[in-house]
Amino acid sequence: MAGIEARFNLAQGDFSLDVSLGLPGRGVTVFFGQSGSGKTTLLRCFAGLERADGHLVVDGESWQDGARFLPVHRRPIAYVFQEPSLFPHLSVRGNLEYGFKRLAAKERKVGLDEAVQWLGIGPLLGRGPDRLSGGERQRVAIARALLTSPRLLLMDEPLSALDHRSKAEILPYLEKLHDSLAIPLLYVTHSPDEVAHLADHLVVMAAGRALASGPLTETLARLDLPIPMGEDTGVVLEARVAERDRKWHLARAEFPGGSLWVRDIGIAVGGAIRVRVLARDVSLSLEHHEGTSILNLLQARVEAMADEGHPAARLVRVRIGETPLVARLTARSAHNLALEPGKPIWVQIKSVAVIE
């Protein structure tokens, strides 16, 4: 049975975690929430670093159930902490070998050279951790984690302790992981950007509870969640390149129910492309307008509406075929257009960000 079944109950002072989740057996699941929402505690429960009540089944194998509790060092996990936490008394090579050496030879599915090459840390092997930059340290920590050939990879805000440049340095490696990893990755973050780049499945956390758990696009399009995204409110679509317009350097990204013209970043026809459509870049119109600079005009149906923070603003979810989008309008516009669920509408998308 593929997938992860988890139920955790944990009380720590006036904080309590109470979560019951079914998560996909591969791809990236992001635990998203503000600090204090319990997302890190939840991740630590998966690792066995917190002794929560409940149960945990990974790929049909029970790691925890009632009194049975597999200790951390017996769980086939890897954990990347917020700070790289390299062992200062070991060289980079010593750090990489620490977990690797402790596996039986037949359990080693990731080779040392492979991991070193993957994260581009070959030139660093002989150095001590004190002579690495923040980004280099985190790359070593990720390689060290992968070298334990885990069946479940856990990452706790691996970018948040890094400066802007180091973030930009690590993110491509995480995207590479996302594309090629055959094991599930559980990833904690409070950054909407990292959600957009990495998530396949999104779990929204607040006050120790999981408010929502579902596929990325659908979960981002939910209007009933207090997701504190602000200007980042919007959806991320997983699409495929259907054609490329070489003259104007555009690519048509096709998703279930429609397609969007986006900047051509060199992905071949048929390749996967991830695009992000922010609510503030989506406007609605009752008629099809000719003679506009807007490239992406799509037919949709209104599905739901919700207030958003300020009384002047409304969020509207529309659906293009099977795919949802979220638009931010003024309450007056929403009133003037007489929007209601089921109403056909034209969607104008001012800009689309290509993420990957």
Added chain:
Amino acid sequence: MHVDWQPVILTLKLASVTTLTLMLIGTPVAWWLARTRHWLKQPLASVVALPLVLPPTVLGFYLLVLLGPNGPVGRLTESLGLGTLPFTFGGLVTASVIYSLPFAVQPLQNAFEALGDRPLEVAATLRASPWDRFISVAVPLARPGFLTAAVLSFAHTVGEFGVVLMIGGNIPGETKVLSIAIYDHVETLEYGQAHILSAGMIGFAFLVLLALYLANGRVGRADR
């Protein structure tokens, strides 16, 4: 001038055996104190620190009572055929271990506390068992603490006087350590002998502490 080396050798032997014993006893005690949230933590820490504030004579007096032929521990050792400990080398080791316990436990406890949970958690996620984590992560990272603990235990044992006098007496080759020998020389107005041993002690103490500070200074720099 003739120098009697016997007290010097005896002192070094006592300090070595005591330090070794303290490392074996002090490490688990310090580890437990550093990592527990048990209510017994503070009471035990206070007991360990007692020798810091008590006059050595108080300690020596009660050890004498406890270990003597009429004391509970003394009766036990006698019934086991070990005889009684006071006025023997074994008794000196026992007293020295208790007297220097805080000098071993406190640096170790501080070093273990400074580690924090993180390195051990990282090691656990990298498949290291609890014992493996202690040996491969805690011990190397707490190395300055071990060094300080060993050096202070050794030096403190070399320098003790009151406890030795109470429980060891002044038996040449058995319990007559350096500090007692110096006291003897002064009592008998052999100032020349007293000078040699005393000056030697000062030089020794300085060199030991200098070596410790230099070693820990280097470790500190390497970790940065």
